[in-house]
Amino acid sequence: MGYDRDLTESRDTLRGMTEQMACRGPDDEGMWLSPHGAVGHRRLAIIDIEGGRQPMIAEEDGRELVVLTYSGEVYNFTELREELEELGHRFRTRSDTEVVLRAYLEWGPGFAARLNGMYALGIWDTRTEEMLLVRDRMGIKPLYYYPTLDGVLFGSEPKAILANPLCRPAVDADGLRELLSFVKTPENGIYQGMYEVRPGSVVTVGRHGVAKERYWRLESHEHTDDVETTVATVRGLLDDIVERQLISDVPLCTLLSGGLDSSAVTALAANALYRYEEGKLRSFAVDFVGYAENFSPDEMRDTPDTPYVHDLVRHLDELGVEHADIILDSGDLMDPEVRSAVLRARDMPTGIGDMDSSLYLLFKAIRGHSTVALSGESADEVFGGYRWFHDPKAVHAGTFPWLVEGSGHRFTALEDVLRPDLARELDVPGYRAARYRQALDEVPRLPGETGLEARMREISYLHLTRFVQILLDRKDRMSMAVGLEVRVPFCDHRLVEYVFNAPWAMKTFDGREKSLLRAAVRDVLPASVLERRKSPYPSTQDPAYEKGLRDRTARVLSGHVAAEPLVDVGRIRAMLEAPQDEVSRHDVRGALEGFLQFNAWLERYRVRVDV
Structure with missing residues (x-):
């Protein structure tokens, strides 16, 4: 949108921005332009295939009132539709999109607080000539904006905004x-002048400028339910959430890792489909060639996933779950086209390498069978599942616990290959410390809560507002890059609010991680899955993968290196000469992943770095 020019003359620019989102919406496209507001949309058709086309326009007496572009799903749209019909609204489609549009007409910006779902949406109100940008409570769907001298550019991903010549x-x-920090500061869009809409927020852009308002945030309340009641409440919420998220007019499946979280979602979904006689559930898992046979335990992973995946499928045999393992090899993960697609999906380097590539390939394979998938993502943040939740050193470290040495992850590999003087100037540890203090200042305190309970409330808040954003963003980018919608039942705000306020002693009442979740789904899972220790998303252990990284790095260093002004090329060359052993698999491999993606990003996106 912009007030100082006629946007009807910017059709080609709008088309270029919209085309950048073709991966997110392969089924349809649409554009709407007026002198001061222009909206583009690419559609992934999930509900009401024919009737839900966008941009969707609300009219009255032949006058266009509101224009909507919307990504995601609203799971309570049926109830909202009934309420709106009682208020006099008439609908011409079966889509949740029209419900969102009518909800705005009825309740104005306050409509967002009535939605249950995952969504990012832009609303151009022709009556006020204002643009509203709205993001779901947990930030499941991404939404970026870039203020200009006379308005704003916005899009689901930075690439849409970068396609406009006003943004360099x-x-x-x-x-x-x-x-470099791995903390995911709310609103920080990485690119200069670009912002993310904070989860649970409405950003309004008008002639007055930009105004931001939060319609949801985590709050602290006294939890008065006992353990038995709490477990029953969690189960009731999960049953309702999963049933709501099974609504789809296109094929649907679940992502299955054999862990507690994905197994719970799969079992509850399979039972719901069976109960309502809606057919069999499909499930998919990722695996690597020779991974189970040659698995070597590490700091984070005690066991491979596949045996537990198959245990769960056998346990659900009478429900008729149709399962498939997607098996990848190092050649798949090192494929230049795959790595390029991952970078394009991300719009910025992450340095986590094969865990992005394998997820992208898993989703690409699933897309050949299903358009919607349910995931167990975010249960660890909600219920306290990560190992560092239970490590006193990490809990009391005075920083983000996932960054504490010994937590098992290497999130800062790119930092290891920066030029030493640049690393000192950037002072990433100091930046993390400032962001940590900022996050703690936001924590909603419970009066009278002290000691470990108070600290674990802080730890939970850090994960539900920072760490979860990292994983949700990864999930969304890799899935939407192939036109797959992934739903996240554990991010339903009702469940998040309820469990956030359960005391830490209750969340660990059986002496294990995720006690409440384990107890809530005990009746639908096999003992092996219930007793399995937390194991993160798998990473290939094939030595051929690291060799491929080393070879690729050597080839890059033999030519023009876009990152050369910023990295220590000598250090990288020394890493290539280091022996390929167990240590290098964590340190050298991570550094090479970071360098390769950082260099490719600078080169392909033509990024100017002002430091």
Whole structure:
């Protein structure tokens, strides 16, 4: 949108921005332009295939009132539709999109608080000539914006905004610090001048400028339910959430890792489909060639996934679950086209390499069978599942616990290959410390709560507002890059609010992680899955993968290196000469992943780094 020019003359620019989102919406496209507001949309058709086309326009007496572009799903749209019909609204489609549009007409910006779902949406109100940008409570769906001198550019991903000539890809020192820090500061869009809409927020852009308002945030309340009641409440919520998220007019499946979280979603979904006689559930898992046979335990992973996946499928045999393992090899993960697609999906380097590539390939394979998938993502943040939740050193470290040495993850590999003087100037540890203090200042305190209970409320808040954003963003980018919608039942705000306020002693009442979840789904899972220790998303252990990284790095260093002004090329060359052993698999491999993606990003996106 813009007030100082006629946007009806910007059709080609709008088309270029919209085409950048073709991966997210392969089924349809649409554009709407007026002198001061222009909206583009690419559609992934899930509900009401014919009737839900966008941009969707609300009219009255032949006058266009509101234009909507919307990504995601609203799971309570049926109830909202009934309420709106009682208020006099008439609907011409079966889509949740029209319900969102009518909800705005009825309740104005306050409509967002009535939605249950995952959504990112833009609303151009012709009556006020204002643009509203709205994001779901947990930030499941991404939404970026870039204020201009006379308005705003917006899109689901940075690439849509970068396609407009008003935005040039540049990163300043703070953007680079954020990129390296692995803390996901709310609103920071990495690119200079670009922002993310904060989860649970409405951003209004008008002639007055930009105004931001939060319609939802985590709050602290005294939890008065006993353990038995709490477990029953969690189960009741999960049953309702999963049933709501099974609504789809296209084929649907679940992602299954054999862990407690994905197994719970799969079992509850299979039972619901069986109960309502709606057919068999499909499930999919990722695996690597020779992974189970040659698995070597590490700091984070005690066991491979496949045996537990198959245990769960056998346990659900009478429900008729149709399962498939998607098996990848190192050649798949090192495929230049795959790595390029991952970078394009991300719009910025992450340095986690094969865990992005394998997820992208898993989703690509699933898309050949299903358009919607349910995931167990975010249960660890909600119920306290990560190992560092239970490690006193990490809990009391005075920083983000996932960054504490010994937590088992290497999130800062790119930092290891920066030029030493640049690393000192950026002072990423200092940046993390400042962001940590900022996050703690936001924590909603419970009066009288002290000691470990108070600290674990802080730890939970850090995960539900920072760490979960990292994983949700990864999930969304890799899935939407192939036109697959992934739903996240554990991010339903009702469940998040309820469990956030359960005391830590209750969340660990059986002496294990995720006690409440385990107890809530005990009746639908096999003992092996119930007793399995937390194991993160798998990473290939094939030595051929690291060899491929080393070979690729050597080839890059033999030519023009876009990142050369920023990285220590000598250090990288020394890493290539280091022996390929168990240590290098964590350290050298991570550094090479970071360097390769950082270099490719600078080169392909033509990013100007202002430090």
